[in-house]
Amino acid sequence: MPPTRTLALASGVWLSVDETRTIRSQVKDVRPMSMRQTPDDECIALCQQGDRAAFDELVRRYQDHLYRYIFHMVRSREEALDLTQETLLKALHGLETWRPDAPFRHWLFRIAYNTTIDALRHKGQVEYVAIEEDDDFPDGNPTPEARAHLGQRCRNLEIALGMLSHEHRQVLLLREFEEMSYREIADTLCISEGTVKSRIARARTELATLCEALMDGAHAGDLS
Amino acid sequence: MHICNQNEEVSAYVDDELSPSARRGFETHIAQCSACREELARIRCLRDTLRGLPARTVGYDLAPTLRARYLWSPMAPKGRRGWHLPVLLPLSSALAATVFLGVYVGLVISTPVDHISSAKLALLDPVPACSTMVLF
Numbered sequence: 001m002p003p004t005r006t007l008a009l010a011s012g013v014w015l016s017v018d019e020t021r022t023i024r025s026q027v028k029d030v031r032p033m034s035m036r037q038t039p040d041d042e043c044i045a046l047c048q049q050g051d052r053a054a055f056d057e058l059v060r061r062y063q064d065h066l067y068r069y070i071f072h073m074v075r076s077r078e079e080a081l082d083l084t085q086e087t088l089l090k091a092l093h094g095l096e097t098w099r100p101d102a103p104f105r106h107w108l109f110r111i112a113y114n115t116t117i118d119a120l121r122h123k124g125q126v127e128y129v130a131i132e133e134d135d136d137f138p139d140g141n142p143t144p145e146a147r148a149h150l151g152q153r154c155r156n157l158e159i160a161l162g163m164l165s166h167e168h169r170q171v172l173l174l175r176e177f178e179e180m181s182y183r184e185i186a187d188t189l190c191i192s193e194g195t196v197k198s199r200i201a202r203a204r205t206e207l208a209t210l211c212e213a214l215m216d217g218a219h220a221g222d223l224s
Numbered sequence: 225m226h227i228c229n230q231n232e233e234v235s236a237y238v239d240d241e242l243s244p245s246a247r248r249g250f251e252t253h254i255a256q257c258s259a260c261r262e263e264l265a266r267i268r269c270l271r272d273t274l275r276g277l278p279a280r281t282v283g284y285d286l287a288p289t290l291r292a293r294y295l296w297s298p299m300a301p302k303g304r305r306g307w308h309l310p311v312l313l314p315l316s317s318a319l320a321a322t323v324f325l326g327v328y329v330g331l332v333i334s335t336p337v338d339h340i341s342s343a344k345l346a347l348l349d350p351v352p353a354c355s356t357m358v359l360f
Contacts, residue, residue, distance in 0.1 A: 055294075056287035068280045084282065085290060092294055157273055175239065176274045182241050201235035208270050 040104040048095055059088055062105075066112050069173050073116045074123075075162050083119055087112045106188040109178070113170060113189060120166060153215070160210035168203035171196055228259040238267050 035043070035057040043061075046054035066087055071080035090111050091098075098107055161169060174180045174188065182196045189196075233250050236242050242250060254260045 052291070055291060059287040059290050060285060063286045064279070064281045067282045071280045080280075081282065085286060085293070088286065088290055089293060092290070153273055154277055157270075157277065161274075172274075176271060182236075182239070197232055197236055197241065200239070201232040204235055204267050204270060205231055208266050211270070 041100050044095055044098065044104060047092070055092070058092070062108055063088065065178065066108070068177055069109065069170075070112055070116050072158075072161060072173050072177075073166065073169060074119060079119065083112075083115055087115045090115065102187075103184075105178075106180075106184060109174065109188045110190070117166065153211070156211050156214040157207070160207050160214060163210055164203055164206060168199055168206065171199045172203040172207070175200055228257050228263075230257075230260055231263070234260055234263045234267060238264065238271060 035053055038046075038054070038057065040058075040061075043054045043058050047058060063084060067080055067084045070083045070087070071077065074080055074083065087108070091108050094111075098104065161172075164172070170189065171185055174185045175182075180188065182193050182200075185196045186193045230250070230253065233242065233246070233253075237247065237250050254264060
C-alpha cells in the first residue's frame with residue numbers, strides 16, 4: 001500500500017514526501033546561472049536598459065519572499081497573489097526612481113507594506129483563514145503523536161499570528177522571515193529603531209500568550 | 225508569568241541586537257533572574273517554531289505574467305514596447321488589412337445595386353457566370 005502524501009508520476013512510480021521536495025526544488029529554479037549571482041543593483045541597471053533576463057531575475061528572486069510576507073498579513077492566498085504581483089509591478093515601474101544608496105530589498109518591502117496596508121484598510125476587518133489540513137508542516141519526528149503535536153503547534157501559531165495587530169505582525173514577519181536587523185526594519189517601515197524593538201518584544205509576548213491559550217483550549221477540547 | 229520588566233531586553237538579546245555593554249549587563253541579570261531565563265526560553269522556542277512554519281510560496285513563475293502586464297500597461301516606458309515589435313508589426317498589419325477588407329465589403333453591400341459595376345457584383349456571386357452558355 002503506497003504511503004500517504006506521495007506523488008505518482010506518469011510511469012507509476014511512487015515517491016516519498018522528501019523525494020518530491022527534492023524534485024520540486026530542482027525543477028523550480030530555471031534562472032540562468034549568470035543572473036543568479038548578479039547583485040540587485042546590477043540587475044536593476046540591466047533591467048532599466050530593457051534586459052529581459054534581468055527583469056525576470058528580479059521577479060523570481062523576490063516573488064516568494066514578498067508572497068510569504070503579504071500572505072501572513074492578509075491571510076488569503078488569492079489576495080496575497082494579487083498583491084504580490086501589484087507590488088512587483090509598482091516596483092518595476094518605479095525602478096527609475098530607486099536610488100542605489102537604499103537597499104533594493106528594503107525599498108521593495110516598503111512598497112509591499114504600503115500596498116498591503118492599503119488593501120487591508122480598504123477591506124476593513126481582517127478575515128482569519130483556516131490553515132489547510134494538508135499543509136507541509138515540518139516532519140522528521142519519530143512518532144505520529146509528536147508529529148501531530150507539532151502540526152497543532154504550527155497551526156495555532158499561524159492562527160495566533162493572524163490575531164496580532166498589523167503593526168506588531170509586520171515587524172515580526174520582517175524579523176523572523178526576512179531576518180532583517182532592527183535598523184533595516186526601521187528603514188523599511190520608516191519608524192525608529194526603538195519602536196521596532198518595543199513592537200517586536202510586545203508581538204512575541206502576545207504571540208506566545210495566544211499560542212498557549214489556543215493549546216490549552218485544544219487540550220480542553222480533547223479531554224471533553 | 226513573567227514578572228521582571230525586561231521584555232524588550234530579552235527580545236533584543238535573542239535577536240543579538242543589544243550593544244556589547246548592554247549584553248554583558250543582561251547576561252549578568254539573567255544569571256540571577258529565573259523569570260527572565262524562562263522568558264528567554266519561551267521566546268527562543270517561539271522563534272524556532274515561527275521559522276519552522278511551512279514556506280508559503282507562489283508555486284509558479286510570475287515573470288512571464290508580469291512581463292506581459294508590464295509591457296501592456298500605459299505606464300511602461302515606450303522603449304520597452306520594442307521587445308515585442310517583431311510580433312506586433314505583422315499582427316497590426318493583419319488587423320489593419322482585415323478592417324480595410326471589412327469596410328470595403330460593407331461599402332459594396334450597402335451601395336445600391338445599379339451603382340455597382342458588374343465586376344464588383346461578380347465578386348459576391350457564389351455561382352460564377354459563364355460568358356457563353358452551352359445548353360446542348
